[in-house]
Amino acid sequence: MAEIIKKICGVIEGLIVTVIGLYMGLLVLFGDYWRFLNPKFKWLTGATAVILIVIGSVATIVPNKRPSYSRIIVFLLFVRILSVGNLEISLTPRIHSDTGASRLTVDGAEYIKINLAELYMLTEKKEPNKMDTHYVVRGMVKRSRALDDLGQFALVRNAVFCCLADSVAMGFRVLYDGSEELADGQWVEVYATLSALTQGLPDPEFQSEGLHLTLLSESYGLTPSKIVSIEEPEIPFMFDFKEQEPYAY
Numbered sequence: 001m002a003e004i005i006k007k008i009c010g011v012i013e014g015l016i017v018t019v020i021g022l023y024m025g026l027l028v029l030f031g032d033y034w035r036f037l038n039p040k041f042k043w044l045t046g047a048t049a050v051i052l053i054v055i056g057s058v059a060t061i062v063p064n065k066r067p068s069y070s071r072i073i074v075f076l077l078f079v080r081i082l083s084v085g086n087l088e089i090s091l092t093p094r095i096h097s098d099t100g101a102s103r104l105t106v107d108g109a110e111y112i113k114i115n116l117a118e119l120y121m122l123t124e125k126k127e128p129n130k131m132d133t134h135y136v137v138r139g140m141v142k143r144s145r146a147l148d149d150l151g152q153f154a155l156v157r158n159a160v161f162c163c164l165a166d167s168v169a170m171g172f173r174v175l176y177d178g179s180e181e182l183a184d185g186q187w188v189e190v191y192a193t194l195s196a197l198t199q200g201l202p203d204p205e206f207q208s209e210g211l212h213l214t215l216l217s218e219s220y221g222l223t224p225s226k227i228v229s230i231e232e233p234e235i236p237f238m239f240d241f242k243e244q245e246p247y248a249y
Contacts, residue, residue, distance in 0.1 A: 010063025014056045021052030037163045038239050102246035104136065106226060111136040111191050113249040115238045117159040117170045122243075123194065123220045136191045137222070138230060138249075139171055143184040144206040153179040154204055154216055155190055159238045167237065169208035173197065173221040187232045192222035 027033050028046045037045065103112050111134045114122070119137055122130055139157035147153055156171030174190060182188065197220060208214050240248030 007063050011060055014059030014061075014063060016056070017052050017059060018056030021049045021054075021056055024049035024052065038160050040239065041162075102249075106136075106191055109134050109191075109225065112245065112247070114247040115241075115249050116155065116157045116172065117238045117241050118243075118247050119172070120170050120215065120217055121241065123217055126219075131194055134191065134193055134225075135222075136189060137172075138187065138189045138233070140232075140236075141182045141184060141186045141188055142171075142204075142206045142208065143179060143182070144204055146202050146205040147173070148179055150201070151175065151177045151179065152204075152221070153182060154206060155188070155222065156208060156214060156216070157238055158208070158236065159241070164237075169214040170238075171215075172217050173201075173204070174227075175221050175223050176227065182227075187230050187236075189228045189230050190222055190224050191226040191228075192224040194220045195223040197221050 024045055028042050103110055114135050116137050116139050139155040142154040142156055152173045155174050156169040158167045159170045160167045242248055
């Protein structure tokens with residue numbers, strides 16, 4: 001009887017490992033992977049999923065003769081945590097970056113599409129041939145009394161370098177007298193040029209929900225020629241950061 005129980009427990013161990021591997025594989029192929037990690041790590045998660053499925057399948061067919069009951073409990077708790085994650089499966093893999101043309105023309109002016117993190121890094125390098133160019137960026141409006149008093153609002157978007165735990169809100173002050181027309185948290189597309197900021201500006205005094213760090217450029221702001229209200233992107237975070245066109249946008 002004891003041998004039968006050990007065999008059943010060994011099979012359970014193998015099945016749990018297989019389920020975890022299948023979950024990871026489905027997440028890579030069809031799920032909202034970006035809610036967990038930067039999509040650039042899909043290959044690593046996919047490879048791990050294959051290894052777990054193989055190990056779990058072998059362990060199910062040839063069960064471990066000395067299963068660990070504590071290990072089974074830990075595995076079951078992990079599967080429970082995964083189920084709480086509410087994996088969303090779609091038959092169409094999601095795309096996290098813009099795939100259209102890298103430039104567009106609006107009111108006779110040509111704008112380069114770029115995301116806020118890429119533009120932030122561009123201003124840090126201060127490349128002469130890129131500072132007097134027209135750019136279009138998109139992000140979330142953040143307002144505060146300190147910004148309103150200056151005729152500004154902040155345009156920010158969360159940048160994810162590894163996982164959501166290390167995400168940082170990055171953006172710019174937008175020099176716009178009509179800031180009161182925009183709601184805090186509203187998503188907009190801003191067509192603008194870069195403008196040098198006066199040094200020693202007061203703290204913008206706003207916080208990005210769920211984030212401990214916000215990076216606003218201290219050297220440059222955006223002077224808009226046009227601001228368009230848009231829907232929040234299906235994937236609101238920035239994952240790709242390029243130094244040349246076409247930018248990730």
